[in-house]
Amino acid sequence: MVPVDHYLWLSLALFTIGVIGVLTRRNVIIILMSIELILNAVNINLVAFSHMFGNVDGQVFAIFIITDAAAEAAVGLGIILAFFRNRETLLADEMDMLKW
Amino acid sequence: MGLNSILFYFFAALAVGSAILMVTRRNVVHGAVYLITTLLATAGVFLLRQAEFLFITQVILYVGGIMVLFVFVIMLVNLDVSLLQYQFNRQRFVAGVLALALAAQLFIVIKMGKTSLFPQARVPEVLPKNTEAVADALFGRFMLPFEIASILLLVAMIGAVVMAKRRV
Numbered sequence: 608m609v610p611v612d613h614y615l616w617l618s619l620a621l622f623t624i625g626v627i628g629v630l631t632r633r634n635v636i637i638i639l640m641s642i643e644l645i646l647n648a649v650n651i652n653l654v655a656f657s658h659m660f661g662n663v664d665g666q667v668f669a670i671f672i673i674t675d676a677a678a679e680a681a682v683g684l685g686i687i688l689a690f691f692r693n694r695e696t697l698l699a700d701e702m703d704m705l706k707w
Numbered sequence: 708m709g710l711n712s713i714l715f716y717f718f719a720a721l722a723v724g725s726a727i728l729m730v731t732r733r734n735v736v737h738g739a740v741y742l743i744t745t746l747l748a749t750a751g752v753f754l755l756r757q758a759e760f761l762f763i764t765q766v767i768l769y770v771g772g773i774m775v776l777f778v779f780v781i782m783l784v785n786l787d788v789s790l791l792q793y794q795f796n797r798q799r800f801v802a803g804v805l806a807l808a809l810a811a812q813l814f815i816v817i818k819m820g821k822t823s824l825f826p827q828a829r830v831p832e833v834l835p836k837n838t839e840a841v842a843d844a845l846f847g848r849f850m851l852p853f854e855i856a857s858i859l860l861l862v863a864m865i866g867a868v869v870m871a872k873r874r875v
Contacts, residue, residue, distance in 0.1 A: 608718075632796070644729070651752060671856055
């Protein structure tokens with residue numbers, strides 16, 4: 608049986624990679640995908656603890672997080688499409704206007 | 708080392724490896740495919756912890772739904788320009804150091820809390836049927852959050868339509 612803290616190490620690794628992706632990349636689509644990676648890392652923790660304590664509350668919260676990720680992806684990609692249509696670029700550095 | 712452990716370390720290595728590839732690739736489509744690999748490996752980890760319902764939700768909703776949306780948007784926007792641009796921003800070194808500092812803090816917290824925070828595992832001998840237990844929790848104690856989540860999805864759907872429209 609794999610100990611619970613190994614799940615936490617896996618989650619920590621994925622979380623860190625996601626944070627590095629959000630902070631260092633310029634492409635907004637990659638940034639959005641890194642955010643999905645961070646949310647996914649949290650889900651691993653929830654499932655590991657849910658199994659450790661023998662009840663499913665953690666898994667229910669993981670389902671809510673997946674719902675949030677879907678909502679965030681839909682709105683975020685809509686914003687990216689609108690942005691690309693107006694500025695012809697995908698770089699986060701260029702996103703410096705509220706209205707044009 | 709049993710089959711369970713071998714599978715866990717396999718899935719963990721797969722997830723971390725393809726996550727690293729995802730944040731370093733220049734081509735966004737390659738990044739999306741590596742993210743799909745990471746999500747599938749994570750689904751395997753869920754299955755190893757007997758979260759069957761979450762496993763299938765992850766595969767259908769994340770990989771089948773959200774990632775298809777990503778790939779669609781990637782194909783709607785022009786890739787050729789961004790392939791020639793520099794992919795990392797100017798503050799990348801500071802940002803990398805800060806991210807690693809955050810990771811070090813979390814590492815220390817988990818390391819310190821390992822003995823006191825995690826009690827002995829209390830896994831029942833026979834777990835309840837997973838989908839049934841999740842449904843009981845979701846439609847019982849978590850009824851209100853469930854309804855709020857459905858309103859959130861409705862708002863997100865309207866928001867996505869408004870954002871993607873040419874003229875509102």
